[in-house]
Amino acid sequence: MSWLSKVRNGIPFLPKRQVADTLWHKCGKCQAMVFTKEWEDNLFVCPRCDHHDRIGPKARFTMLFDDERYRVLPAPEVREDPLKFKDTKRYPDRLKAARAATSERDALITARGVIGGHEAIVGVQDFAFMGGSMGIAVGAAIVAGIKAAIDANLPYVLFTAAGGARMQEGILSLMQMPRTTVALAQLREAGLPYIVVLTDPTTGGVTASYAMLGDVQMAEPGALIGFAGQRVIEQTIREKLPEGFQRAEYLLAHGMIDMVVPRAELTSRLATLLAYLTPEEAAA
Template sequence: MSWLSRVRNSISFLPKRQVTDTLWHKCKNCNAMVFTKEWEDNLQICPRCDHHDRIRAHTRFGQVFDDARYDLIATPDVREDPLRFRDTKRYADRIKAARAATEEKDALLNARGKIDGRAAVVGVQDFAFMGGSMGVAVGSAFVAGVQAAIAAHAPYIIFTAAGGARMQEGILSLMQMPRATVAIELLREAGLPYIVVLTDPTTGGVTASYAMLGDVQIAEPGALIGFAGQRVIEQTIREKLPEGFQRAEYLLEHGMIDMVTHRRDLRATLGSLIDYLVPAREAA
């Protein structure tokens, strides 16, 4: 064995997969390779092109709540696989796989905490759990979040990210649209604001219901927001859609949302809105 081989073999190298997974992050927008720590320190935003990546619920809670301190609100138990649905695999197996991959019960989590010193209840849809799809569990979690906000006399803030209704639950998933609408009306009857933060992507039945019913509509830069897909719309109207159609900036320009807010400014913006919409004497 040559001296070069002996030296090379004496050096411990990390496995290729471990290096890729732990040291580098590849931007989905510009394909730039960024140090994972740099990307995480930048709130999971690409420092090269400013692309706002999709983030998990607990990461979002940590970014939004003061000192990253919050208490999770229990997710209601619901009947799973009510239709005993099966396509290429059983729906029950898909749920088990999603839970194993995400370590979450379903696609919507709620937590209570403080934003700039003011009480708030925040819900976050996790796109990693079956595309954030809306089923009975998501509808129940949404209602539970609204009820917790009313009990705490605090605003309810929802971060949406979904591919739409969960097809494996059929009409039961579509029933969550009016159910969520009723819950929002209860929040308004209590004199509390409902604030929506649209993140990438927010589509389908979620867009057609609670995602577009906020007292204030905020979106992250570049977020895809729409009901039907762009290709479906083009095939239906037989016209080419404008550049940037269904992106947050296009919707802002055409009056469908109130503001596009960078992730680093989001907590301060939410704090200002709470100060404005909830009188201090009423804050929990």
Template sequence: MSWLTRVRNGIPFLPKRQIGDTLWHKCGKCGSMVFTKEWEDNLFVCPRCDHHDRIGPKARFEMLFDSEHYRFLPTPEVREDPLRFKDSKRYVDRLKAARAATEERDALITAHGTIGGRGVIVGVQDFAFMGGSMGIAVGAAIVAGIKAAIEAKLPYVLFTAAGGARMQEGILSLMQMPRTTVALAQLREAGMPYIVVLTDPTTGGVTASYAMLGDVQLAEPGALIGFAGQRVIEQTIREKLPEGFQRAEYLLAHGMIDMVVHRAELTARLATLIAYLAPEKAAA
């Protein structure tokens, strides 16, 4: 043992001083410590490695809508805990905890505003609420948003972020897949565009239904998009899969999505698409 090691080991280091959570943000990809203010000003994207962090509905709406002005659409009332489900915790207790943490009623919030001067209905799935899982409430919110878009003759934009169907609701959660598909068919019959923005992560039954039915499919850089996990697929087909095969860039290269758009450019890109796809009467 060198003298430097002995001296270092003999120094009675004090516990690390706790730094306020509001001061620093640690990047989930590269591990860099970034001033929270710098991170937020950069639209919650790491300025070092360009990692797009997950964000909730409020931050998303403020980025998208003109002058940050919008109004929330009412969240439909649905029956809670229809199966009286309990695993390690009761489902009703999980709902209470998620609502306390996010201050939202459920995992999908819808708002009405303008993007590039044109009216639009936007739904945002919040991964912070039970992993953005698709349950009865999420299905009802999507259908309500689509109906509002049809009535107002506006485009419907949906930001997806989910781990799949909500297991605590069993088959009732899976029924939201055909339910939302039928509503989207009605939107298409009404001549209104449906634009999907896939964010990290979009998986499971969400990917197998409304997440892949857009007239235009966008994704944020690095977003994980798929149905089953890589390990499950590899064990099933007994083959090694390419690195990053479920990331947005790989899916773009293989024709599964139309664009990968940086968050800083997303509002302008959506404004262009809405102006092109929506009829003039949809202008606010």
């Protein structure tokens, strides 16, 4: 009998849902076994090594908005499987599996709520949905979120987490790069702030477009941020890259982002930025 089974069996009144698989969480970085409750109470951050685990939109919205209150904005309807793509699986089958696993329509969810007394439109990419990949639906959701921000005269905050463009949509996924860039230009013309929070991982075409266009660039500790993978870069330039290359702290030290903020301080830091960047709202 393993030590984990002994611990589990030694708790006589353990609720049925808390079996061995749910009672403990294994840190992806230091491999420490942490009580799931302790891990969740610590905002899904390992209390041993401070590793920030990936979280989805619902968890993000709950910890971000005042009184855990927010309204999810409807996702735009888009054409699915425009290329009739098939690899080892049909693209519609992959979408169906991702929706069943995440209970979400696609990889980006937008909500409206209040952060530290300041109302904002917030988009969150979900890496659990096909690697947070950028496709037509993600591009449409970002554009719709920006339009909602302009119509309501509110700032737009975006949490990025993606492996890049969605290959099943080919060139149509890459077209979301200029599409979202144009929408962000309209947001800027309206005089509204755009804040980006880079989370682990943010890579590929997402990094090459809307992820790096914020008025303020924030990141969570240890987040992987880059365009091409480290191995690809090393093979191309035939040199060994520095330790921690493409991590948030390295990018901060080299001036690519503005700040690295622990998850526990993120809400208060965003509230401060929103107060500073929306002085008219503060005066009102």
